[in-house]
Amino acid sequence: xxxxxxxxxxxxxxxxxxxxxxxxxxxxxxxxxxxxxxxxxxxxxxxxxxxxxxxxxxxxxxxxxxxxxxxxxxxxxxxxxxxxxxxxxxxxxxxxxxxxxxxxxxxxxxxxxxxxxxxxxxxxxxxxxxxxxxxxxxxxxxxxxxxxxxx
Numbered sequence: 001x002x003x004x005x006x007x008x009x010x011x012x013x014x015x016x017x018x019x020x021x022x023x024x025x026x027x028x029x030x031x032x033x034x035x036x037x038x039x040x041x042x043x044x045x046x047x048x049x050x051x052x053x054x055x056x057x058x059x060x061x062x063x064x065x066x067x068x069x070x071x072x073x074x075x076x077x078x079x080x081x082x083x084x085x086x087x088x089x090x091x092x093x094x095x096x097x098x099x100x101x102x103x104x105x106x107x108x109x110x111x112x113x114x115x116x117x118x119x120x121x122x123x124x125x126x127x128x129x130x131x132x133x134x135x136x137x138x139x140x141x142x143x144x145x146x147x148x149x150x151x
Contacts, residue, residue, distance in 0.1 A: 067117075
């Protein structure tokens with residue numbers, strides 16, 4: 001299933017808003033908590049989800065990529081709850097609102113976040129040189145044929 005340009009633009013905007021809101025939360029945390037291990041220890045939050053959030057906001061990623069890199073709804077909600085003491089009420093409400101919108105978009109286009117990522121990877125993104133699923137497919141193919149990937 002390919003999404004129309006208007007839906008892709010809407011998802012891109014949502015990804016940018018999530019990135020901005022999450023970046024704001026992270027920047028409000030103590031500096032030592034702005035790394036994967038620091039964030040995990042400080043908030044007592046899942047380390048893998050810390051990595052996904054920091055990867056989405058710290059690198060030069062754009063809306064659709066951010067959507068694909070972020071953890072799912074329960075992971076984002078958990079992050080929001082654990083970091084709420086560092087946010088102003090307005091920031092907390094805004095992040096929760098964006099997470100709720102994200103959840104609605106997932107239900108609109110797919111059955112799960114994973115399925116939405118697959119759908120997005122099938123769409124042509126002119127600024128995205130390599131899709132996440134294409135890279136995974138390449139790695140699976142290399143593994144299947146016993147080829148070692150050189151780093």
